[in-house]
Amino acid sequence: MDEETKIPQATAKRLPLYYRFINNLYLQGKKRVSSKELSEAVKVDSATIRRDFSYFGALGKKGYGYNVEYLLSFFRKTLDQDETTEVALIGVGNLGTAFLNYNFMKNNNTKIVVAFDAQKERVGGEIGGVPIEHIDNLEEKMGNVSVAILTVPSQAAQGITDRLVAKGVSGILNFTPARITVPSTVRVHHIDLSVELQSLAYFLKHYPL
Ligand code: ATP
Structure with missing residues (x-):
């Protein structure tokens, strides 16, 4: 645990990316990987990779690279791959539906287990194996879920947030x-x-690569 808390936030954010690669x-049977290979695959410069990996206690050797098995066991431990975080999704519109159909479990340790909507017609069935409940029953049906995804219209966001917080959601x-x-x-x-997309368009226009 102490080891984990020492990892800077920026490094921790790249961890799932490294983990996936x-x-x-590992599944391909590779024993080691160089920082150059990693850098090209995950699109992070190799100096950053070397610094990140030094926090993981992984010391790459020149001409040898990093030990894949060691890294994998470190990432598993740190990301708690064995322990699945259960997630609730609020708002089964276009975006919410896409998330329910997307299989988060593929490379991740999170899983949407329940979804909520205010429209009666959307309630009762399942999407991607996830049951859709009425928002009125939020407290009753969300169980011990500690993380929520909000895909409702803006004006509904704060009210639902207050209920989630009162129920003990931490993320x-x-x-x-x-x-x-x-x-x-x-x-x-x-x-x-939409802000992310606008920002990308702005950068492309004003700071072309
Ligand atoms: P669509 O127009 O198909 O619903 P959308 O994603 O554009 O898709 P939004 O208006 O953003 O629709 O609403 C997203 C979803 O959130 C809808 O399914 C809507 O019924 C639901 N919703 C709206 N208000 C609430 C609320 N207070 N609690 C829970 N769900 C809500």
Whole structure:
């Protein structure tokens, strides 16, 4: 645990990326990997990779590279691959439906186990094997889920957030453009797809590569 807390946040964010690639190498039977190979595959410069990997206690040797098995066991331990985080999704519109159909389990340790919507016609069935419940029954049906994905319209975001927080949710992935307010004990990651897209277009125009 102490080892984990020493990893800088920026490094921790790249960990799932490394994990996915290293796991594929392992499945292919590869024993080692150079920082150059890694760099090309995950599109992170090799100096950053070397610095990141030094936090993992992985010391690459010149002409040898990194030991794939060691890295994999470190990543598994750190990412708690054996322990699945259960997630609730709120708002089964176009984006929410896409997430339910997307198999998060493929390379990840998270799983959407329940979804909620306010429209009666959307409630009762399943999408991608995930049951859809009515938002009125949120507290009753979400069980011990600690992470929620918000794909509702902006104006619904704060009200639902307050209910999630009261129920004990500790992490929210907010796909609505609304800035939501939570206590300092709750972590919110905000992904505004239209802002990201605008920002990409802006950079392409003003800072061409
Ligand atoms: P669609 O138009 O097909 O619903 P969308 O993603 O564009 O797709 P939004 O208006 O963004 O639709 O709403 C997303 C989903 O959130 C809808 O399914 C809607 O019924 C649901 N929703 C709206 N308000 C709430 C609420 N208060 N609680 C739970 N779900 C809600």
